[in-house]
Amino acid sequence: MDDVVTEEESIRLEDRRRRIRRLKKWMRPLPRRSNIHRYPVLKWFSGMARRRSFLWSFRSREMVTALFLGLIVAFMPLVGIQMLIVFFIAFWFRANLPVIVALQWVSNPFTMGPIYYADYQIGMAMMELFGIAPEPNPLLQSNYDWAHFELRDIGALLDTFPPMMLGGLALGSFLGLVVAVAYKWLAKWSKEPYAS
Numbered sequence: 001m002d003d004v005v006t007e008e009e010s011i012r013l014e015d016r017r018r019r020i021r022r023l024k025k026w027m028r029p030l031p032r033r034s035n036i037h038r039y040p041v042l043k044w045f046s047g048m049a050r051r052r053s054f055l056w057s058f059r060s061r062e063m064v065t066a067l068f069l070g071l072i073v074a075f076m077p078l079v080g081i082q083m084l085i086v087f088f089i090a091f092w093f094r095a096n097l098p099v100i101v102a103l104q105w106v107s108n109p110f111t112m113g114p115i116y117y118a119d120y121q122i123g124m125a126m127m128e129l130f131g132i133a134p135e136p137n138p139l140l141q142s143n144y145d146w147a148h149f150e151l152r153d154i155g156a157l158l159d160t161f162p163p164m165m166l167g168g169l170a171l172g173s174f175l176g177l178v179v180a181v182a183y184k185w186l187a188k189w190s191k192e193p194y195a196s
Contacts, residue, residue: 023058055090055097060187066095067183068176070103075172077116077164079107115168122170123163134163 054062069089073082082104090097107115120137127134137160 009074014039054094054137057096062094062096064180066100068180069093069095070100071179072172073117074103074106076168077119083087090102116164119164119167120160123167126166127163
């Protein structure tokens with residue numbers, strides 16, 4: 001019986017080592033707590049980052065916080081300032097910094113159009129649900145005559161900001177909740193066979 005336990009223990013340890021090696025291989029190109037001083041843009045941040053280990057922690061609490069809050073910000077129309085916002089969110093809410101920053105790449109030049117259009121549509125539907133009926137933006141209507149479009153018409157898109165913020169908050173919260181729950185379930189599921 002002792003041989004079986006020892007054999008099971010060695011299999012469990014070898015599997016754990018394999019997972020750690022795989023994770024280290026994936027993480028090699030990312031800035032880490034120990035090598036952040038080598039990156040020119042991040043040098044000023046290195047001293048502060050070494051003192052705050054939660055920024056680099058992959059424990060469940062830090063990961064769930066990063067996944068949930070990172071997706072909320074990723075789906076909001078905050079192009080250009082997302083990275084700065086999540087940087088401060090990671091400090092304030094004690095979240096994993098590399099994960100919360102990487103999630104901002106969800107909204108990139110290829111995906112921004114569909115994401116922001118979905119934000120707008122969801123936001124408009126929610127505003128109507130709350131009894132606020134804003135006038136739909138003519139530029140976003142299917143029957144808009146693009147032959148008469150001028151560059152100054154882009155200023156008319158400012159009225160889309162409130163519905164997009166509301167829709168982005170709703171969509172990001174929903175997806176953040178789904179991803180955070182899925183992460184917790186996968187983390188628990190991957191550890192179950194090794195529970196003693």
